[in-house]
Amino acid sequence: MANTMLEQIGRKARDAEIMLRGLETSVKNEVLVKAADDLRTYTDIILKANAADVARGKEKGMPEGLLDRLTLTGERIQGMAEGLYQLAKLDDPVGEVLGMKKRPNGLLIGQKRVPLGVVGIIYEARPNVTADAFGLCFKTGNAAILKGGSDAIESNQAIVACIRRSLESCGVTPDALSLITDTSRETAAAFMKLNQYVDVLIPRGGAGLIRTVVNESTIPVIETGTGNCHIYVDESADLSMAADIVTNAKTQRVGVCNACESLLVHGRAAKAFLPLLAARLARTHEVELRADERALSLLPGAVPAQPDDWGREYLDYILSVKIVDSLDEAIAHINKYNTKHSEAIITNDYAHAQKFLDEIDAAAVYVNASTRFTDGFEFGYGAEIGISTQKLHARGPMGLLALTTTKYIIYGNGQIRP
Amino acid sequence: MANTMLEQIGRKARDAEIMLRGLETSVKNEVLVKAADDLRTYTDIILKANAADVARGKEKGMPEGLLDRLTLTGERIQGMAEGLYQLAKLDDPVGEVLGMKKRPNGLLIGQKRVPLGVVGIIYEARPNVTADAFGLCFKTGNAAILKGGSDAIESNQAIVACIRRSLESCGVTPDALSLITDTSRETAAAFMKLNQYVDVLIPRGGAGLIRTVVNESTIPVIETGTGNCHIYVDESADLSMAADIVTNAKTQRVGVCNACESLLVHGRAAKAFLPLLAARLARTHEVELRADERALSLLPGAVPAQPDDWGREYLDYILSVKIVDSLDEAIAHINKYNTKHSEAIITNDYAHAQKFLDEIDAAAVYVNASTRFTDGFEFGYGAEIGISTQKLHARGPMGLLALTTTKYIIYGNGQIRP
Numbered sequence: 001m002a003n004t005m006l007e008q009i010g011r012k013a014r015d016a017e018i019m020l021r022g023l024e025t026s027v028k029n030e031v032l033v034k035a036a037d038d039l040r041t042y043t044d045i046i047l048k049a050n051a052a053d054v055a056r057g058k059e060k061g062m063p064e065g066l067l068d069r070l071t072l073t074g075e076r077i078q079g080m081a082e083g084l085y086q087l088a089k090l091d092d093p094v095g096e097v098l099g100m101k102k103r104p105n106g107l108l109i110g111q112k113r114v115p116l117g118v119v120g121i122i123y124e125a126r127p128n129v130t131a132d133a134f135g136l137c138f139k140t141g142n143a144a145i146l147k148g149g150s151d152a153i154e155s156n157q158a159i160v161a162c163i164r165r166s167l168e169s170c171g172v173t174p175d176a177l178s179l180i181t182d183t184s185r186e187t188a189a190a191f192m193k194l195n196q197y198v199d200v201l202i203p204r205g206g207a208g209l210i211r212t213v214v215n216e217s218t219i220p221v222i223e224t225g226t227g228n229c230h231i232y233v234d235e236s237a238d239l240s241m242a243a244d245i246v247t248n249a250k251t252q253r254v255g256v257c258n259a260c261e262s263l264l265v266h267g268r269a270a271k272a273f274l275p276l277l278a279a280r281l282a283r284t285h286e287v288e289l290r291a292d293e294r295a296l297s298l299l300p301g302a303v304p305a306q307p308d309d310w311g312r313e314y315l316d317y318i319l320s321v322k323i324v325d326s327l328d329e330a331i332a333h334i335n336k337y338n339t340k341h342s343e344a345i346i347t348n349d350y351a352h353a354q355k356f357l358d359e360i361d362a363a364a365v366y367v368n369a370s371t372r373f374t375d376g377f378e379f380g381y382g383a384e385i386g387i388s389t390q391k392l393h394a395r396g397p398m399g400l401l402a403l404t405t406t407k408y409i410i411y412g413n414g415q416i417r418p
Numbered sequence: 419m420a421n422t423m424l425e426q427i428g429r430k431a432r433d434a435e436i437m438l439r440g441l442e443t444s445v446k447n448e449v450l451v452k453a454a455d456d457l458r459t460y461t462d463i464i465l466k467a468n469a470a471d472v473a474r475g476k477e478k479g480m481p482e483g484l485l486d487r488l489t490l491t492g493e494r495i496q497g498m499a500e501g502l503y504q505l506a507k508l509d510d511p512v513g514e515v516l517g518m519k520k521r522p523n524g525l526l527i528g529q530k531r532v533p534l535g536v537v538g539i540i541y542e543a544r545p546n547v548t549a550d551a552f553g554l555c556f557k558t559g560n561a562a563i564l565k566g567g568s569d570a571i572e573s574n575q576a577i578v579a580c581i582r583r584s585l586e587s588c589g590v591t592p593d594a595l596s597l598i599t600d601t602s603r604e605t606a607a608a609f610m611k612l613n614q615y616v617d618v619l620i621p622r623g624g625a626g627l628i629r630t631v632v633n634e635s636t637i638p639v640i641e642t643g644t645g646n647c648h649i650y651v652d653e654s655a656d657l658s659m660a661a662d663i664v665t666n667a668k669t670q671r672v673g674v675c676n677a678c679e680s681l682l683v684h685g686r687a688a689k690a691f692l693p694l695l696a697a698r699l700a701r702t703h704e705v706e707l708r709a710d711e712r713a714l715s716l717l718p719g720a721v722p723a724q725p726d727d728w729g730r731e732y733l734d735y736i737l738s739v740k741i742v743d744s745l746d747e748a749i750a751h752i753n754k755y756n757t758k759h760s761e762a763i764i765t766n767d768y769a770h771a772q773k774f775l776d777e778i779d780a781a782a783v784y785v786n787a788s789t790r791f792t793d794g795f796e797f798g799y800g801a802e803i804g805i806s807t808q809k810l811h812a813r814g815p816m817g818l819l820a821l822t823t824t825k826y827i828i829y830g831n832g833q834i835r836p
Contacts, residue, residue, distance in 0.1 A: 018753070022776060101798070107787055109797060116809050117779070195632075199809050214613075218633050220641075220810045241832040248834035335436065357827045358440060361535070369525055369830025378835070379527060379826075380519070391534050391617050391823040392638045393811040405809040408797075409775045412787025414659040416666035417796070 006190055009145060009178050010197025013118045016175035017143040021115055025092040027172065028139055035166040036084035039131060042162050043077045049158035050127065057125075057151055065255075070125045070152055080131040080159075083383075087135045090382045093400050094141045097409065105415050111406040115141035117199035119403065120191065122147045122213055124205040127155035133204075134163055134177045136385045140403040143176050145198060147191055150183035157181060192217040204386055207313070222402070225363075225389030227257035227341035228313045229371045232330040232356070234347035235266040239273045241368065242346040243280040246319075249344070249370040251285040255315045257387060258342050258374040262310065262320045264330045265295070270323050274298040291321040310337045327352050331359050338362055340389045342371040363389055363396035424608055427563060427596050428615025431536045434593035435561040439533055443510040445590065446557055453584040454502035457549060460580050461495045467576035468545065475543075475569055483673075488543045488570055498549040498577075501801075505553045508800045511818050512559045515827070523833050529824040533559035535617035537821065538609065540565045540631055542623040545573035551622075552581055552595045554803045558821040561594050563616060565609055568601035575599060610635035622804055625731070640820070643781075643807030645675035645759035646731045647789045650748040650774070652765035653684040657691045659786065660764040661698040664737075667762070667788040669703040673733045675805060676760050676792040680728065680738045682748045683713070688741050692716040709739040728755045745770050749777050756780055758807045760789040781807055781814035 039046070050072040057067055093113055100110025119142045121133045130146060137144035148156040156179055164174035180191060192201060192213060200220055203213040207226045214221055231249060233242045249260035265273055278299055281287045289295075289302035290309045296302055302321065309320040310333070324330045334343055344366035345356040353367045364374045374397060376384025381399025388394045394402040457464070468490040475485055511531055518528025537560045539551045548564060555562035566574040574597055582592035598609060610619060610631060618638055621631035625644045632639055649667060651660045667678035683691055696717055699705045707713075707720035708727045714720055720739065727738040728751070742748045752761055762784035763774040771785045782792045792815060794802025799817025806812045812820040 018777075018779075021779075103796070103798060107791060111814075112775075215636050220638070220808055222810070223638075238832070244832065244834055252835050353829075357530075359436075361436075361439075362825060364826040364828060366828045367830060369828055369833040370835050372835040373525060373828065373833065374826075378521070380521060390638055392640070395823050396826045405813050407780060408782040408792075408814045410782060410784045410787055410791065411771075412785060414656070414662065415787040415791065416662055417670050417788050417790035 003190055005182065006180070006187065006194060007197075009180060010118070010194050012175040013143040013145050013178055014197050016173045017115070017117050019173055020138075020141045020143055020176055023141060023172070027170065028092065028141070029088040031167055031170045031172055032084045032088040032135060032139065034170055035131070035134070035163045036081035036088075038162050038166045039077055039081045039084070039159070043074055046077060046155065046158045046162065047072060047074070049154040052154045053127075053152050062151065066125055066151075070127070070155075072127055072155060076128060080128050083132055084135045087139045087383060090139065090400065092139065093404055098406065106413060107415055108411040110409055112409050113404050114407050116403055116405050118143045118145060118197055120145045120147070120194070120198040120201040120219065122188070122191070122201065122203045122205075122209065124149040124209060125151040127152045127159060129204055130156050130159045130179075131163065133385070136383055136400065136403060138176055140400050142403055145178050145180065145191075147180040147183075147188060153181065153183055189216060192219060195219050202386060222386070222388055222393060222398070223390040224386030224398075225257060225341055226313050226339050227259070227387075227389075228261050228311060228337060228339045229258060229342045229344075230262045230264060230334045230338060231260050231344045231346065231371065232264040232324075232327075232334065233266065233269055233273055234327065234345055234349060234352050235268045236349040236352070237269060237273075237346040238348060239269065239276055242273060243277045245344070245346060245368070245370050246277055247280050247284050249372050250287060250319050251281070251317065252370075252372055254317055256372075257313075258371050259315070260319065260344075260371050261312065261314050262322070262337070264322050264324050264333060266330075267294070267323050267325045270295065270298055274321070285317060288318045289321050290318060292323060294323040295321045313339065327355060331356065335359070335361055341387070342366065342374040344369060344371050363387065421608055423600060424598070424605065424612060425615075427598065428536070428612050430593040431561040431563050431596055432615050434591045435533070435535050437591055438556075438559045438561055438594055441559060441590070445588065446510065446559070447506040449556065449585055449588045449590055450502045450506040450553060452588055453549070453552070453581045454499035454506075456580050456584045457495055457499045457502070457577070461492055464495060464573065464576045464580065465490060465492070467572040470572045471545075471570050480569065484543055484569075488545070488573075490545055490573060494546060498546050501550055502553045505557045505801060508557065508818065510557065511822055516824065524831065525833055526829040528827055530827050531822050532825050534821055534823050536561045536563060536615055538563045538565070538612070538616040538619040538637065540606070540609070540619065540621045540623075540627065542567040542627060543569040545570045545577060547622055548574050548577045548597075549581065551803070554801055554818065554821060556594055558818050560821055563596050563598065563609075565598040565601075565606060571599065571601055607634060610637060613637050620804060640804070640806055640811060640816070641808040642804030642816075643675060643759055644731050644757050645677070645805075645807075646679050646729060646755060646757045647676060647760045647762075648680045648682060648752045648756060649678050649762045649764065649789065650682040650742075650745075650752070651684065651687055651691055652745065652763055652767060652770055653686045654767040654770070655687060655691075655764040656766060657687065657694055660691060661695045663762070663764055663786070663788050664695055665698050665702050667790050668705055668737050669699070669735065670788075670790055672735055674790075675731075676789050677733070678737065678762075678789050679730065679732050680740070680755070682740050682742050682751060684745075684748075685712070685741050685743045688713065688716055692739070703735055706736045707739050708736065710741060712741040713739045731757065745773060749774065753777070753779050759805070760784065760792040762787060762789050781805065
């Protein structure tokens with residue numbers, strides 16, 4: 001029965017996608033503005049639905065952090081609307097023709113940017129993703145099928161119903177957005193194999209969710225990622241700059257994938273740098289330092305690091321600290337333990353900077369800047385669907401372009417292959 | 419035990435990949451030329467290994483077509499060497515930095531083209547793919563792990579041993595190329611889940627192989643494709659040009675994915691066109707026409723099409739023929755039955771040409787040209803690893819660029835996130 005429902009949603013999304021392909025940018029923007037307006041108009045209805053989810057969460061003893069992510073407020077709904085207004089202002093990437101060239105036989109060959117088609121998004125208990133994912137998919141001409149967590153089901157239903165009405169009132173098929181309301185494991189598993197109707201699947205959430213989707217999906221997946229991000233403080237670093245950058249990357253916001261989780265310090269810089277960093281951190285926020293043996297002697301407040309600390313994404317006020325004796329050792333350590341997200345070197349040595357940029361394997365590699373900049377807005381894309389840590393299709397912060405593909409268009413005048 | 423062997427191959431390929439990342443273009447080209455020279459020098463050894471595979475194939479009663487694909491000759495080995503010489507002459511895409519821009523905060527952000535890493539290739543009984551896949555992966559700085567069919571195992575071992583010696587004699591790690599010699603199903607299944615060591619998996623072969631890899635792999639897959647390619651002859655078409663193009667697309671080579679499998683003709687052009695086409699085909703090669711009811715009356719030699727004919731990739735001298743009454747009907751039919759490969763319209767109507775280009779969902783959409791041009795060499799890429807029919811990463815003919823990805827490199831001078 002679940003499968004019949006999925007089939008139906010899939011078929012409708014595919015039909016919608018065909019209509020969306022050719023939708024004019026002005027109509028897309030009109031819908032985005034209307035949806036934003038409607039979210040504001042119907043805030044009370046959405047808050048009421050959300051209150052039911054939150055009450056259920058509290059009854060179940062949901063942890064504080066999750067409850068916070070689940071909870072909507074008037075301000076948060078205003079933020080969702082703001083996101084859609086912003087999207088309406090961005091350039092529409094669909095329709096551009098890239099690299100059109102004439103071949104020796106007279107064929108004119110170019111690549112036209114087109115929507116991906118039907119985009120599936122699987123996420124957890126953050127109802128704001130619902131409006132956000134719709135906006136990004138719709139601006140790029142894609143139909144979206146959302147599968148949110150059961151904890152946020154009433155909030156998601158209210159938001160989706162609101163946006164589907166906005167679509168209809170602009171004369172666009174409401175099937176541009178659908179929500180899978182059956183939140184069972186079986187339905188999730190079947191959704192991940194709906195290749196006929198879904199072109200791409202994007203998981204948004206924790207490491208467990210992403211692992212499940214990567215392992216189970218037969219639909220191509222864009223893996224958004226966990227970040228075990230490192231900063232390496234080179235012998236030649238400006239130590240005050242290094243302390244500022246590490247403090248920023250660790251404490252400016254801890255629960256995010258581009259926060260720094262591990263610090264490497266060159267042996268000849270450690271004695272001067274580590275006490276300086278400890279003092280800088282102490283002024284900002286308490287951070288538990290988990291240090292290797294040599295660093296421990298320079299950090300009175302630290303605790304000994306365990307072997308599994310080097311591979312951890314804490315998402316907390318915790319930082320692992322290790323002393324290395326060369327740039328090569330730092331690079332080897334990072335390439336072994338990182339999650340291919342964001343890595344930084346702090347140095348004044350030109351050759352070391354270039355070597356680090358060349359040899360580190362990650363979506364974003366920094367010299368003398370905080371890893372916290374790995375973000376679609378900070379990179380100037382005006383929007384973000386996630387940060388890809390895989391190598392296919394998109395790597396690093398994904399803006400609107402990541403939700404498009406190309407097709408070759410070829411103008412001939414009778415060419416046949418000899 | 420199979421898993422230990424795979425682990426070992428994977429780990430060595432990962433280590434090799436790290437060395438290949440920074441390999442200079444001149445060294446890569448030297449290796450490619452040496453490998454080509456060695457294939458020519460050791461032709462007799464390779465032919466002897468191939469003869470054993472062919473003998474086994476004949477004993478097993480392997481069909482003629484497969485035997486032909488399996489069989490190597492001096493000329494075919496010369497062709498493999500030629501491919502490597504050509505690759506040595508192509509530009510190396512690795513290292514280019516794209517779109518470097520200064521952000522308002524002074525960060526300089528660009529995307530550097532880098533290898534994918536470790537590329538896995540699963541293929542069937544065509545030993546020439548062995549040298550070909552190595553060359554494409556190596557030129558782009560990737561380590562390659564090959565898994566060929568059991569029918570070609572001795573040929574593949576001989577070719578891989580030859581190339582590994584070439585690598586060593588140029589001072590490059592032979593683990594840039596490895597072959598999985600255990601051809602069991604279990605090992606294939608385990609290989610498709612070797613995410614830790616393999617960045618991308620590319621299946622090259624028939625529809626069954628591709629389906630298996632798409633369904634079983636947890637590694638990101640680039641799906642290369644089957645082609646149920648259509649040509650639509652519009653009311654306004656130059657009928658003589660249309661007959662030439664259909665004849666070319668159907669008969670110039672039948673066993674390939676960009677050959678035409680299905681013909682749609684506008685009702686008002688059918689009466690003049692179909693007899694003309696039948697005569698043109700008769701002069702070229704016998705083709706079985708499987709026609710719908712209306713077309714049947716205009717094609718005396720045709721047989722009735724069955725419902726499943728519209729979705730078939732014949733790879734043979736067979737063509738399905740259907741009469742439609744409008745461009746919209748043609749587009750809807752194609753979008754329903756095609757495999758997203760290559761589609762063509764023959765028309766003199768400007769608006770119809772543009773509408774077809776806009777609304778057909780396929781990797782390559784043609785106006786007034788043969789679908790047979792969908793090919794990396796014809797598109798000017800100088801090489802081809804396959805034709806992607808999926809929408810992520812690469813769509814259409816894939817040249818060297820498809821075997822690369824990018825990473826963001828960011829130059830700062832102390833920036834922290836406010």
